[in-house]
Amino acid sequence: MKKKKGVLILFVLLAIFLLVGFVGIRFMKNKEGSTVVNVPIDDGNVVKPTTKEIQLEDDFSAVRYEGNYGFDSFIKQGGASSDTDVIKFLMQNNMVSRADKLSFKTGSFGCSTLSVKSPNGDALFGRNFDWQACNALVVSSKPSDGYASVSTVNMDFISAGYGAGVDQLQDEVRTMVALYAPLDGMNEKGLSAAVLMIQDSDTINQNTEKPDITTTTAVRLLLDKAANVDQAIDLLKQHDMHASMGLMVHFALADTEGNSVVVEYVDNKMIVTKTPVITNFYLASGEKNGIGTAQSHSRYDILKKQLSETTTMSMEQVRDAMDSVSKHNFEDGESTEWSIVYNQSSSEVRYYHRENYKKVYTFYID
Numbered sequence: 265m266k267k268k269k270g271v272l273i274l275f276v277l278l279a280i281f282l283l284v285g286f287v288g289i290r291f292m293k294n295k296e297g298s299t300v301v302n303v304p305i306d307d308g309n310v311v312k313p314t315t316k317e318i319q320l321e322d323d324f325s326a327v328r329y330e331g332n333y334g335f336d337s338f339i340k341q342g343g344a345s346s347d348t349d350v351i352k353f354l355m356q357n358n359m360v361s362r363a364d365k366l367s368f369k370t371g372s373f374g375c376s377t378l379s380v381k382s383p384n385g386d387a388l389f390g391r392n393f394d395w396q397a398c399n400a401l402v403v404s405s406k407p408s409d410g411y412a413s414v415s416t417v418n419m420d421f422i423s424a425g426y427g428a429g430v431d432q433l434q435d436e437v438r439t440m441v442a443l444y445a446p447l448d449g450m451n452e453k454g455l456s457a458a459v460l461m462i463q464d465s466d467t468i469n470q471n472t473e474k475p476d477i478t479t480t481t482a483v484r485l486l487l488d489k490a491a492n493v494d495q496a497i498d499l500l501k502q503h504d505m506h507a508s509m510g511l512m513v514h515f516a517l518a519d520t521e522g523n524s525v526v527v528e529y530v531d532n533k534m535i536v537t538k539t540p541v542i543t544n545f546y547l548a549s550g551e552k553n554g555i556g557t558a559q560s561h562s563r564y565d566i567l568k569k570q571l572s573e574t575t576t577m578s579m580e581q582v583r584d585a586m587d588s589v590s591k592h593n594f595e596d597g598e599s600t601e602w603s604i605v606y607n608q609s610s611s612e613v614r615y616y617h618r619e620n621y622k623k624v625y626t627f628y629i630d
Contacts, residue, residue, distance in 0.1 A: 309626065310626050310627065310628060311326055311402075311625050311626065311627050313326040313327050313328035313402070313404045313627075314327070314328050315327070315328055315329065315330075315435075315436075315439075316435060317401070317435045317438065317439070320617070320625055321617060323397065323398065323399045323400060323617075323618075324399075324400050324402075324602075324617045324618075324625075325399075325400070325401050325402070326401070326402040326403075326404065326625075326627075327401060327402070327403055327404070327435070327438075327439050327442070328403075328404045328405075328406075329403065329404070329405045329406070329439050329440075329443060330405075330406040330407075330408075331406075331407070331408055332407065332408045332409060333359070333405075333407060333440060333443050334353075334354075334357055334359060335407065335409070335410065335443075335444075335484060335485070335488055336409050336410075337357065338353055338444075338481070339475055339477075339485070340475075341353070342475050342476060343475040343476040343477050343478075343481065343503065343504075344476055344477070344478055344481065344506075345469075345476040345478070345504070345506045346478065346506060347478055347480075347508050347509065349476075350444050350445075350478060350480075350481060351441075354440060354441065354444065359440045374394040374395070374460075374461060374543070374544050374557065374559070374560060374598065375391065375392055375393050375394055375458065375459075375460040375461070375543070375544065376390075376391070376392045376394075376460075376541075376542070376543050376563050376564075376567060376586065376589045377389065377390060377391050377392075377458050377460065377516040377518075377541070377542045377543075378390040378391075378540065378541055378567050378571070378582060378585055378586065379516075379518040379522070379524035379540045379541075380540060380571060380575075380576065380577045380582065381522055381575075381576050381577075382576055382577060382578055382579070382607075383576045383578065385609070386607055386608070386609035386610060387454060387518065387519065387520045387521070387522055387607075387608040387609050388577060388579060388582050388605065388606065388607055388608065389450070389456040389518045389524075389582075389604075389605075389606040389608055390582040390583070390585060390586045390603070390604065390605050390606075391448050391456075391458050391516075391586070391603065391604045391606070392586050392589060392590055392600045392602075392603050393416065393418070393447060393448065393600065393601050393602050393603075394590075394591050394598050394599070394600050394601070395418065395598060395599065395601050396597075396598060396599060397599055397601070397618075398418050398419070398420040398421075398601055399418070399419040399420050400416060400417070400418060400419070400601055400602050400617070401416070401417045401419050401438070401442050402414060402415070402416055402615065402625075402627065403415050403416070403417060403439070403442050403443060403446065403449075404627060404629070405443060405487075406630070407488055409488075410487075410488030410489055411451040411452045411453055411455075411487065411488055411489070411491070412451065412452045412629050412630060413449050413450060413451040413452065413487040413488070413629060414449055414450060414613045414627050414629050415446035415447075415448060415449030415450075415483070415484075415487060416446065416447055416448050416449065416602060416604070416615075417442040417445050417446055417447065418445075418447060418601070419438070419442065421445065421509070422441055422442075422445060443484065444480060444481055444484060445480040446480055446483045446484055446487065447459050447480065447483065448483070448604065449483060449487045450487075450606045450608060450611075450613060450629065451486075451487045451488070451490075451491075451629065452611060452629045452630075453490075453491035453492065453519075453520070454491075454492075454519055454520035454608035454609060454611070455486065455487070455490050455491060455492055455493070455495075455496060455517070455518075455519050455608075456516075456517070456518045456519070456606050456608055457483050457486045457487060457490075457496065457515060457516070457517055458483075458515070458516040459479055459480070459483060459513050459514075459515060459516075460513060460514055460515075460516060460542055460543065460544055461511050461512065461513050461544055462512045462513065462514060462528075462544055462545060462546060462555065462556050463512075463544065463555075463556055463557050464512040464546075464552075464555055464556070465512075466512050467507045467510050467511070467512055468505050468506060468507040468512065468513070468529040468532060469506055469507070469532060470504035470505050470506070470529075470532045471504060471532075472504055474502060474503050474504045475502070475503050475504070476503065476504045476506055477503045477504070477505060477506070478505075478506050478507070478508045479505075479506075479507055479508035479509075479511070479513050480508050482500065482503070482505060482515070483515075485499055485503070486499060486500075486517070491519075492519040492520070492521065492523065493517050493518065493519045493521075493523040493524070493525055494523075496517050496519075497517070497525070497527065497536055500515075500527060500534060501534065505529060505534070512529075514526050514527060514528040514529075514542070514546070514547075515527040515528075516542045518608065519608065520608045520609055523538075524538065524539060524540050525537060525538050525539065526539050526542045526547050526548075528546055528547065528548045528552075530546070530548055530550060530551075530552050535548040535550075537549075540571060541564055541567045541568050541571065542564075543556070543560035543561070543563045543564040543567075543589075544556045544557055544559075544560035544563075545557065545560050545561060545564070559594055559596065562594075563589040566588055566589050567585060567588075567589060570585050570588070579605050579607060579612075579614060582605045583603070583605050583614070583616065583621055583624075584621075586600075586603045586605070586616075587603070587619070587621050590603065590619050591619065592619050599618055599619065600618070600619050601617070601618060602615055602616065602617055602618075603615070603616040603619070603621070604616075611628055611629040611630075612626065612627075612628055613626070613627040613628070613629065614626050614627075615627070
């Protein structure tokens, strides 16, 4: 009898092991406290980043940081007017070692963003990052002095003096630098921010008595401190902007109320324009209006047409809209390295890597 009971217990334990290990079901609490089940990661379940960098697939990883990464101190000491000064701050405050020989590399990139409401009223935001093949890192951060967020970094924009790439650095160093170099993201309040390039010989170099910020540290500032578009605009007005890597850029901002704007700098003056679609040309009225690539105008027209035909979209429809303007539709030798669909109302973030829109990686901001 005892033998049969032991065999039965062993069988039950084995069944549980196979169910959890093979099927990979994970449980988490939703905002109401009930339990929801997520499908396996291979089929697109919720990714739970850790402090140890997790490789999701080739050139696509995720990491988690909780605590103080010194950003308030960065702003209080005056910020930085260049990428080099950002690295100097990290070194002077012992966040990275002087031996790491870090720098930011120049690289132009194209992008598209879309802001739309879902049929049930959720605020959704789509984002494509177009460039050449690169090493993308998703950073889940929970600062002790700001809002939690999920952001994305092109690690190829950061170089290390090893005769190799930044992948030679220790995880904690990579994470610290990445926190200061986001190109897009969403925070727990639903504020979404993304950087998009404009092909223009001008750059941004404001010079007053305000604290300085660069393109990427501006994104970090907004994710950490702004709950909506109005607060984001106010924060940008309180700082002198300096374009990272010498590139002319503009910022796409959107929030849970459906506010969506582009922030541009013309002759170092900040101009805010309401728009649900942004690509890679100036939208501000005036002499710069329309300057940018011909392809960026095509992508803009495609997304605007879809919005006119479908005034509300599901997250899947936003994904398909971003697919329609991804780089496989244009023969220019570039790739859409990542596409993101943010649900700003539920804190859900869906990533699609290198135009594989059949495979989703889902993150939640917590």
